[in-house]
Amino acid sequence: MNDEFYMQHALREAEKAYANGEVPVGAIVVIRDRIIARGHNQVEKLNDPTAHAEIIALTSAFNYLGAKYLPDATLYVTVEPCLMCTGAMYWSKLGRIVWGTDDEKNGHARITGANWPFHPKTIVEKGILADDCAALMKAFFRERR
Amino acid sequence: MNDEFYMQHALREAEKAYANGEVPVGAIVVIRDRIIARGHNQVEKLNDPTAHAEIIALTSAFNYLGAKYLPDATLYVTVEPCLMCTGAMYWSKLGRIVWGTDDEKNGHARITGANWPFHPKTIVEKGILADDCAALMKAFFRERR
Numbered sequence: 001m002n003d004e005f006y007m008q009h010a011l012r013e014a015e016k017a018y019a020n021g022e023v024p025v026g027a028i029v030v031i032r033d034r035i036i037a038r039g040h041n042q043v044e045k046l047n048d049p050t051a052h053a054e055i056i057a058l059t060s061a062f063n064y065l066g067a068k069y070l071p072d073a074t075l076y077v078t079v080e081p082c083l084m085c086t087g088a089m090y091w092s093k094l095g096r097i098v099w100g101t102d103d104e105k106n107g108h109a110r111i112t113g114a115n116w117p118f119h120p121k122t123i124v125e126k127g128i129l130a131d132d133c134a135a136l137m138k139a140f141f142r143e144r145r
Numbered sequence: 146m147n148d149e150f151y152m153q154h155a156l157r158e159a160e161k162a163y164a165n166g167e168v169p170v171g172a173i174v175v176i177r178d179r180i181i182a183r184g185h186n187q188v189e190k191l192n193d194p195t196a197h198a199e200i201i202a203l204t205s206a207f208n209y210l211g212a213k214y215l216p217d218a219t220l221y222v223t224v225e226p227c228l229m230c231t232g233a234m235y236w237s238k239l240g241r242i243v244w245g246t247d248d249e250k251n252g253h254a255r256i257t258g259a260n261w262p263f264h265p266k267t268i269v270e271k272g273i274l275a276d277d278c279a280a281l282m283k284a285f286f287r288e289r290r
Contacts (some may be wrong), residue, residue, distance in 0.1 A: 048213060
């Protein structure tokens with residue numbers, strides 16, 4: 001399966017967040033062509049500003065594998081990770097990270113600038129289904145204005 | 146009570162981590178001279194590289210208060226927060242953050258540089274009981290060498 005296929009699954013998670021009135025971000029963790037963990041933003045539901053899609057998917061992956069490092073895994077997330085989630089990905093030693101749309105306001109790059117915040121061995125790609133991922137975010141914030 | 150008093154309590158949390166074979170970092174959350182949450186590093190115990198002292202203390206504080214922002218709270222942590230914990234503190238909108246010793250390797254400043262990674266209104270102080278906080282870390286890593 002290709003990156004678009006898995007990003008579609010991450011988008012389905014984001015749609016769950018959207019339906020629950022949460023900022024629509026979704027994430028999945030894939031190892032050897034198998035989705036082993038899913039997460040969508042649950043900040044409002046859990047009353048916890050750290051309950052981001054990526055954190056939920058990563059914690060689920062650690063539990064499922066009984067491992068605290070994920071060098072063979074790819075994490076797909078619909079939106080550029082924030083500073084917190086980027087730090088969590090660093091500690092997870094993820095093999096690969098793929099995100100959809102950039103996030104100028106809350107994405108990590110606004111703070112980390114030219115410094116590499118991920119694990120040295122982690123491969124990062126972006127722009128997969130970026131328009132679909134961005135459209136969901138725009139629709140959410142348009143409704144709330 | 147002053148910052149040294151509360152940092153002593155954070156140090157006691159760090160000592161619990163040390164006794165459990167965990168990197169010795171401890172954190173507490175204080176509102177109006179009352180400790181409302183505590184946390185110590187549980188990465189090994191929980192098999193979760195994101196189970197840092199600060200994250201555990203913050204999650205406990207959200208649960209205790211039923212609130213997802215902590216503008217009236219001070220978080221004390223024995224060691225400079227990493228990128229992940231710094232991001233979690235940003236989302237928490239903490240009133241004040243006080244840490245003990247800097248962490249050249251894993252502290253956020255190595256990545257964030259001159260950019261301010263906390264909430265604009267958050268006050269940050271450091272160096273409180275820095276020698277005690279650093280001594281515990283040094284003892285831990287000396288044993289493991």
